[in-house]
Amino acid sequence: MARTTDSRTSPDSKKTVTLTDNTTGRTWELPILEGTLGPRAIDVRRLYADTGFFTYDPGFTSTASCDSAITYIDGEKGILMHRGYAIEDLAEHSTYMEVCYLLLHGELPNRQQRDEFERSITYHTMLHEQMMNFYRGFRRDSHPMAIMVGVVGAMSAFYHDSTDISDPYQRMVASHRLIAKMPTIAAMAYKYSLGQPFVYPRNDLSYAENFLHMTFAVPCEEYKVRPAVARAMDRIFILHADHEQNASTSTVRIAGSSGANPFACVAAGIASLWGPAHGGANEAVLKMLQEIGTKERIPEFIKRAKDKDDPFRLMGFGHRVYKNYDPRAAVLRKSCHEVLDELGMRDEPLLDLAMELERIALEDEYFNEKKLFPNVDFYSGIILQALGFPTSMFTVLFALARTVGWIAQWKEMIEDPNHRISRPRQLYIGYPKRPYIPIDQRK
Numbered sequence: 001m002a003r004t005t006d007s008r009t010s011p012d013s014k015k016t017v018t019l020t021d022n023t024t025g026r027t028w029e030l031p032i033l034e035g036t037l038g039p040r041a042i043d044v045r046r047l048y049a050d051t052g053f054f055t056y057d058p059g060f061t062s063t064a065s066c067d068s069a070i071t072y073i074d075g076e077k078g079i080l081m082h083r084g085y086a087i088e089d090l091a092e093h094s095t096y097m098e099v100c101y102l103l104l105h106g107e108l109p110n111r112q113q114r115d116e117f118e119r120s121i122t123y124h125t126m127l128h129e130q131m132m133n134f135y136r137g138f139r140r141d142s143h144p145m146a147i148m149v150g151v152v153g154a155m156s157a158f159y160h161d162s163t164d165i166s167d168p169y170q171r172m173v174a175s176h177r178l179i180a181k182m183p184t185i186a187a188m189a190y191k192y193s194l195g196q197p198f199v200y201p202r203n204d205l206s207y208a209e210n211f212l213h214m215t216f217a218v219p220c221e222e223y224k225v226r227p228a229v230a231r232a233m234d235r236i237f238i239l240h241a242d243h244e245q246n247a248s249t250s251t252v253r254i255a256g257s258s259g260a261n262p263f264a265c266v267a268a269g270i271a272s273l274w275g276p277a278h279g280g281a282n283e284a285v286l287k288m289l290q291e292i293g294t295k296e297r298i299p300e301f302i303k304r305a306k307d308k309d310d311p312f313r314l315m316g317f318g319h320r321v322y323k324n325y326d327p328r329a330a331v332l333r334k335s336c337h338e339v340l341d342e343l344g345m346r347d348e349p350l351l352d353l354a355m356e357l358e359r360i361a362l363e364d365e366y367f368n369e370k371k372l373f374p375n376v377d378f379y380s381g382i383i384l385q386a387l388g389f390p391t392s393m394f395t396v397l398f399a400l401a402r403t404v405g406w407i408a409q410w411k412e413m414i415e416d417p418n419h420r421i422s423r424p425r426q427l428y429i430g431y432p433k434r435p436y437i438p439i440d441q442r443k
């Protein structure tokens with residue numbers, strides 16, 4: 001969708017809300033902005049200049065930090081769309097490469113565009129050989145997310161010819177490099193933790209097959225990627241590709257708003273994703289299921305999740321935006337059964353346990369009242385474990401798949417002629433000015 005300078009402004013300039021300061025009786029008219037879908041927004045850009053007030057919204061629960069034409073979520077109805085296409089349709093009919101193209105360019109590619117895009121991504125899959133030395137600097141037991149933050153940030157030091165953010169061609173090359181090299185970087189982080197040799201990318205394989213090959217192949221024997229496994233991997237990548245202005249995407253946008261290069265910005269996004277309230281939840285779900293262990297212990301954990309004095313939360317449940325079943329969880333729930341069937345793991349006890357936990361939680365008044373439903377992470381961990389990934393790699397896979405979303409959002413911001421450095425303000429609650437105390441007079 002074409003972006004115009006005044007695309008955000010309501011065509012009817014009479015659409016305003018009135019703000020009244022009840023202490024002085026003064027009033028101001030604030031414009032209402034309308035998107036194509038979703039709640040309208042009150043334009044407070046001139047609020048401080050015109051009124052002297054800030055808005056106060058820690059956690060940004062009521063704040064639209066930007067406008068965007070990439071992803072739409074209706075959390076009440078459980079809808080997720082990329083560029084107008086439902087996530088269920090993309091997961092069913094598209095490939096991750098097509099979704100990457102869609103997010104970056106706004107339309108699904110025709111055959112020629114798809115082939116050219118895939119060629120460009122394939123062409124960039126190798127890492128600069130010098131970058132291997134970075135891995136050797138890490139302890140073997142480092143968390144692979146720690147390695148990801150370091151190595152992706154270090155890309156800024158290697159690919160100088162794609163760090164000029166004012167050049168559209170360099171922005172495109174940086175985008176393709178990040179999408180292409182992320183699987184290589186992630187697989188190498190895993191290999192390093194095992195003490196196995198790095199496996200170089202293979203350009204005759206699809207994106208998902210290549211990643212699985214680099215992760216699980218060893219030089220001494222042939223490794224054949226099972227088509228069903230590659231398809232499941234590709235679907236997981238699609239489901240994690242973008243999710244509008246979540247914590248890590250906002251981090252990438254804020255880092256990029258100062259003009260920082262895209263490799264550094266994506267490294268910042270990876271750091272933000274790492275936390276257990278965000279991308280780290282899939283790892284936490286599996287640990288929780290292992291801790292619960294048996295169906296008999298589920299009520300005990302449900303009780304703990306409801307106890308205000310217990311910090312325990314049911315991981316994989318609840319979402320800031322979805323107040324209905326997360327549509328990605330619905331796709332993965334189905335996928336989970338298919339993959340486990342295909343791998344001959346139909347009786348996997350963890351899946352059984354997860355299904356029972358979901359059933360009990362969905363029937364529980366507390367979870368219903370607070371609209372806490374399973375989110376994408378509830379089922380992804382079970383599939384990833386079945387595919388052979390250790391829990392420490394789960395968030396890495398999320399980062400790999402989300403890279404296209406980060407970079408598409410970053411690109412959209414850089415190409416917006418109205419973009420400015422992000423600089424929130426605060427409600428200061430510290431001391432007012434007070435006299436300096438010399439050290440010998442301090443208590």
Ligand code: CMC
Nearest residue numbers: 277278279281305313314315316317318319320370375377
């Ligand atoms: N288990 C038990 N209670 C919960 C849970 C949970 N998983 N999630 C929220 N609540 C309760 C919470 O205690 C609070 O209760 P009260 O109103 O009585 O204080 C209420 O529900 C609202 O919670 P909140 O923390 O104010 O909601 P939020 O929008 O700030 O947090 C969340 C959203 C995802 C951080 C939270 O639901 C959570 O911690 N879930 C578990 C972690 C998880 O699965 N994260 C993955 C998110 S999806 C992947 C992604 O997009 O990154």
